[in-house]
Amino acid sequence: MRLLLFDNEAGHSDEEADANWENWEPDPVEADPTSTSKSRRTSDIILMLVNVYGSKELFVNEYRTLLADRLLSQLSYHTEKEIRYLELLKLRFGESQLHYCEVMLKDVYDSKRINAHLHSDGNFKLDDQQFPTTAMILSAQFWPPFKEENLVLPTIVQENLEAYTKAFETLKGNRTLCWKPHLGSVTLDIELKDRSLHLSVSPIHATIIWHFQEKSQWTIEELNQVMHVPSTMLRRKIAFWQSQGVLKEVSTDTFVVVEECPNRSKTNTSLVISSEMVCEDEEAESAMASAHDQREEELQVFWSYIVGMLTNLDSLPLERIHQMLKMFASQGPTAVECSLQELRHFLDRKVREHKLLFSNGLYRLPKP
Incomplete structure (x- = not known):
């Protein structure tokens, strides 16, 4: 889903409208005079997509993930189209819902500016390297989670990245870089x-x-x-x-x-x-973590609570663990919700991993 529907607004050209002039109907009396029927049709399409995802939050999160993938796949610093799409979405959802996406696009612009400055300033000596290195510098807290993959780069490449990091630290003072070696071109x-x-x-x-x-x-x-x-x-x-x-x-x-x-x-x-x-990878793999991977990471937040419960209380049934998690672990603005069924699957997986024991309807920690 690339949200290119905004280019066509309602998917109807002027020629199509002229061809269907016999079926034309005026806008209702109560219609907003500043809103055309075409813009309302576009709004209806967006509403339909929101209904498909189930909520505005899920739709915006999906758009954020797709935006991240597009920005990291092209690596060209060209964001004009994405800015236009974002401005149209902000009209529909408001600026607060899309603040993270706005920061992501600003990161791309800032990266282009920082790269140009580091390579043009002779004090940083980046042009003395065997090959040029540029970076897409991202604000980690605003981007969707990345896939975590291991890759040890050749020594000469690592040295180039370290030189770039030192130049960045000199420019930005108290900020540094954490490289994702498996991403890029x-x-x-x-x-x-x-x-x-x-x-x-x-x-x-x-x-x-x-x-x-x-x-x-x-x-x-x-x-x-x-x-x-x-x-x-x-x-x-x-x-x-x-x-x-x-x-x-x-x-x-x-x-x-x-x-x-x-x-x-x-x-x-x-x-x-x-x-x-x-090189076009045959699988067109996403750089972002899948929804399943993100959910697994969120559920790991509960594990320390569960270990603490079972350490103090020896053994507990599923329902009691769920109630205690809702009471202690699912509070605050960043709380993670977990259904009873989802918790059952999570605990059963821990049993298969030999991190928990289950008998007579009770979960307990294995004895050391």
Whole structure:
């Protein structure tokens, strides 16, 4: 859902209106004279979408997540369209409901300005690095939760990020940066014996191919040890390099660099082919945590309360735990609500993880 419906307002062009002139009806007498029938139809469409999500809060949260995904996928600092959409939504929902989205767009604008300043000021010496580094600087408390993924970057990249962090700290004083190494985009120039590739890829893709500079053959297990990325994800990401003819699998989970394309004739082996490509991940994965992941994180807030209850009271039934959580853990403006059924699933999962014991309708902690 990209909310492009605002461009068409009601989805009817002037030609369509002229074609249906026989069915035209005047606006009712009590209609607001400052509001046209077209704008009211747009409002009806928004109301329909709100009804689909169930509440204004859920609709706005979904829009916020989609906005974050769009901003982090393009990484171009161009926000004109998004600002227009946001202003239209603010007319419908008010500024307070969309304050977080407004801060997100301001973060993008500020990031562009900060990057330009750090790279133009010779005192920061960022242009002395082997390759330029720019950052999208986000106010963490205003953005939706991100997916947490492990990735150990090459040493030279980490050094560049540390230099950028020091420059930012010098500029901003008491503020610092916490990098998300698995997010972003990397521009690569790959020189092989018979061709040259220019690509924009994700940090995981770039880190994989970077390690093939050190040696021409790697196994999935070896890459897992140096990158700390799950083997299943490594196989999926390496598939991109296989599709580009850069890597090939010589035995199970063992890959080597393809310096020369076997389909190229010998007379053309010295020819350098320059191509520009953008890596489009086959799954178009979101950078944001899923609703399920966010809910799991919220429910973990209850765990410390539950452990405290069972430590003091030895054992409790489900209903009693639920009542005590409502009394002590579900208070305040940021309280997390939890239904009885949801709590049952949460506790049962803890039982499967051997963090709780359940017998005769009572939950208790396992003895150390």
